[in-house]
Amino acid sequence: MSRELVNEICAAQPGAEWSDPWGGGHDCWKIGGKTFAVTGAVGTHVSVKTDSVEMAEFLIETGVAERAAYLHRSWVALPLDSAPDELAHRIRHSYRLVRGALPKKVQATLPSL
Template sequence: MSRELVNEMCAAQPGAEWSDPWGGGHDCWKVGGKIFALIGVEGTHVAVKTSGTEIAELLIQTGVAERAPYLHRSWVALPLDSAPDELAHRVRHSYRLIRAALPKKLQAELPPLSMVERPAE
């Protein structure tokens, strides 16, 4: 998996916006002004949010991910050469977590989630 393909996954999320807030070549993906995925300058990993520190620790302990530097312990860094399905799942999950934490008014202003992307109720 390449940086370009992960960026395509991020760009496909409804209302996703790209920025490079620190300059120097970061790919920072946001929804509603909040980061849901981040690729550093080196471009070897993508940092994504998990549902909690326990899940993050499990992913780290099983070798799926590493601790994401500079971010809360609920964030992990997945190698860009991880299985494409795993990367896609983690990007979508991070996006949904961040989107769901936005104020309801801001959520309502975003493009709707497709039926495929909606979490199970």
């Protein structure tokens, strides 16, 4: 899985917006102003949100992911060369989690799922 494919998956999410908030070539994907996926400037991983700290720990313990640096413990870092279906699933799930946690007023302004 390449960084380009990760960006394609992220861009396909309704209302997703790309930014590089820290400069230097980061790929930070947001919905309603909140991050759902980020790849570092020279990163080999994409960081995504999980349902819980327990789910993140499970993914880390089973070798699917690593601890995501600088983010809450419910976030994990998946290698860019992960199985494409696993990576796509985790990105879409992160998107839905973040979108679902947005205020209802913000959600009402977003494109339909």
